[in-house]
Ligand SMILES: *[C@@H]1O[C@H](CO)[C@@H](O)[C@H](O)[C@H]1NC(C)=O
Ligand SMILES: *[C@@H]1O[C@H](CO)[C@@H](O)[C@H](O)[C@H]1NC(C)=O
Ligand SMILES: *[C@@H]1O[C@H](CO)[C@@H](O)[C@H](O)[C@H]1NC(C)=O
Ligand SMILES: *[C@@H]1O[C@H](CO)[C@@H](O)[C@H](O)[C@H]1NC(C)=O
């Protein structure tokens with residue numbers, strides 16, 4: 001097996017260092033500067049007895065540290081001993097290198113900080129959960145008996161979404177625990193919330209500071225994210241979720257009778273609400289495998305390193321081969337391509353779509369430009385053109401922060417624009433500022449949200465916009481001598497069919513690590529999703545909140561998976577993924593194509609939504625499935641170089657033949673033939689006929705074009721040959737292969753068993769990655785990039801200079817790495833500072 005993450009092309013190491021130095025910056029002095037925290041990953045367990053596994057950890061660490069076994073035992077931060085073998089410990093650079101050479105050690109990975117996948121949040125209140133109508137509830141008994149593990153920021157156990165009313169006993173196979181701590185004890189678990197654990201040893205000592213950022217040393221959620229994702233997946237029915245006369249219906253999760261096990265591994269750090277280290281997340285995965293969850297839901301991820309497998313995904317592999325279906329958020333790094341996370345073939349990576357409702361509020365600027373905001377407030381009339389400015393005297397830009405707003409009669413009758421400040425903000429202060437703005441008698445307020453916030457904006461004339469739109473309005477106020485704005489009533493477009501769109505923040509494929517694997521796999525609603533939340537202030541209504549992100553899309557799929565597990569207890573994780581993917585829709589209910597949200601709008605493609613938007617009803621009865629087993633996954637690990645050639649077939653397996661419900665061919669020149677095998681899970685005697693939409697300039701042949709199943713023939717293979725006659729290099733070409741039996745075809749024309757075909761001419765060469773940084777230092781700071789180039793790799797950074805101010809707290813930059821290496825393999829180090 002390969003060690004020390006030597007998997008890859010040269011260039012990944014640049015970002016590798018960037019992240020490490022960032023992390024060190026976050027650490028406090030209490031961590032020994034010479035030592036860094038590492039995960040020592042030892043792969044599958046060599047002993048069934050956990051104490052022997054632990055002993056093997058002590059032995060290998062004692063050898064490397066040159067100490068006694070007892071001393072070694074004391075320096076272990078975590079043992080990973082249930083789902084796989086490994087441990088976390090502090091090592092110097094040279095010890096880490098030595099460790100990588102030790103027998104049995106697969107990989108030595110430095111600690112990294114991951115983040116939650118919510119980009120935007122609103123605190124609109126009380127609308128019905130719109131995704132429930134398509135769920136195959138009755139037959140699946142709403143997921144009863146299935147255990148869904150959620151690795152996130154913990155749980156607010158008092159929320160009605162976690163009530164166990166009407167539920168039977170805890171499944172007897174459950175081996176988990178309810179581990180208490182601050183304001184949480186075993187009495188907070190029940191027949192719904194059957195397990196709760198917390199893991200924070202990966203977080204630097206002192207980094208959790210409850211006087212600066214609220215946090216509980218227990219499974220209790222201080223952020224809201226974990227409560228939201230858990231209730232989206234498995235929340236119990238909560239009737240009469242309504243707000244101020246708006247009859248808003250029943251809130252519920254995808255599988256309202258499934259049981260919940262919570263693993264808190266993400267923490268509210270000052271300036272970083274919901275930071276998760278790979279050290280803690282891996283511990284949560286290990287415990288969840290031990291406890292006996294059926295589904296694991298992870299709405300977290302990143303930093304996605306190009307060409308590099310993530311240790312979390314490798315740990316999740318051990319979960320999947322034990323039959324646990326793993327669902328992850330694709331990431332919120334869109335709309336750029338090459339940003340998708342959790343690209344391993346054993347994981348279901350979920351993109352975020354809009355739902356068929358929205359609350360657009362037109363904002364017309366004095367220059368006649370109209371911008372759409374969102375508002376939940378329906379009680380106002382058009383304002384007519386009003387003066388527009390920041391809180392206070394309308395001139396001082398630095399006072400354009402919502403939380404600084406004081407009562408000020410100069411705002412009376414005007415429209416006020418304000419920005420909520422960066423992450424880690426105390427929401428109470430923001431809300432106090434907003435109350436001051438309202439009580440000053442404004443005609444309206446435009447509130448630019450920091451992405452991860454929840455604030456109150458529902459019972460007065462306020463409109464929320466994202467930071468980009470806020471910045472646009474702000475620049476208009478600076479460019480016009482008498483800035484004006486007109487606000488119009490919100491149009492509630494709930495009743496009409498709205499085009500389904502893929503959210504702009506949703507991470508896009510293709511995957512750099514494995515371009516032959518289509519990621520994301522599927523899309524699910526992830527914009528303005530209503531679910532349970534931690535109570536904000538004393539207002540009990542606020543225990544429900546709208547949130548947006550692939551974080552919200554992921555638990556939709558986790559809930560649906562719980563239903564499928566009841567309906568088809570013997571399906572493998574790959575079979576479940578296949579059922580979700582091949583029945584997913586690429587058109588919206590009105591028959592229109594699915595678009596992307598960003599301007600200019602484009603028709604979405606498989607790099608946006610994978611196979612399409614999940615349709616639970618159809619996934620329950622997919623007809624055919626593309627199954628995969630451990631050998632397929634091992635072949636994948638060989639093909640990305642994670643396994644050494646000694647552990648791989650002598651002929652390097654081709655990723656093109658992984659039995660995925662999609663066919664992606666990077667670098668198509670001439671002709672390529674791939675094989676797929678389908679298993680009939682529908683009626684025994686059925687015949688499926690292939691139909692093809694050709695990618696532009698590509699000939700596609702399917703052999704055989706007809707698959708006849710009967711009671712003895714349940715599995716059939718077919719080949720697909722794609723021949724390109726393209727001269728051009730670059731671009732992506734999309735097609736589709738559908739298998740239809742007569743009956744299904746009548747029912748679902750064009751939707752049955754859709755299999756995307758993608759060709760990517762000339763994928764190699766240069767790669768572009770995007771990173772976003774948030775300024776947590778002095779407000780007005782300018783950072784300039786400097787680069788040490790890895791050998792024979794050209795590195796470009798755009799922009800080279802990041803200028804932060806009181807408005808601009810977050811910047812994205814692009815790093816382009818172009819290799820002119822001929823050889824593959826080896827390490828080349830660089831640094832971006
Ligand atoms: C657990 O906490 C609840 C309230 O927070 C308290 O009423 C109860 O006595 C505690 N139970 C135990 C076993 O400590
Ligand atoms: C928490 O942060 C405050 C303010 O920065 C500081 O005074 C205090 O010492 C910190 N507490 C701990 C436990 O580090
Ligand atoms: C937020 O600020 C309010 C008022 O300044 C204070 O009462 C509250 O404790 C703060 N909350 C947190 C989590 O720091
Ligand atoms: C805005 O539109 C109105 C009516 O169409 C027009 O009279 C006015 O000149 C326009 N203003 C600008 C700045 O273009």
Ligand SMILES: *[C@@H]1O[C@H](CO)[C@@H](O)[C@H](O)[C@H]1NC(C)=O
Nearest residue numbers: 434435436438439441459460
């Ligand atoms: C906004 O102000 C109005 C009166 O101007 C008041 O009735 C209302 O309660 C206020 N709402 C909030 C959230 O402050």
Ligand SMILES: *[C@@H]1O[C@H](CO)[C@@H](O)[C@H](O)[C@H]1NC(C)=O
Nearest residue numbers: 685708709710711712713714
């Ligand atoms: C199923 O199909 C195979 C191949 O066409 C055929 O040999 C076999 O007899 C069929 N079995 C039944 C039960 O019809």
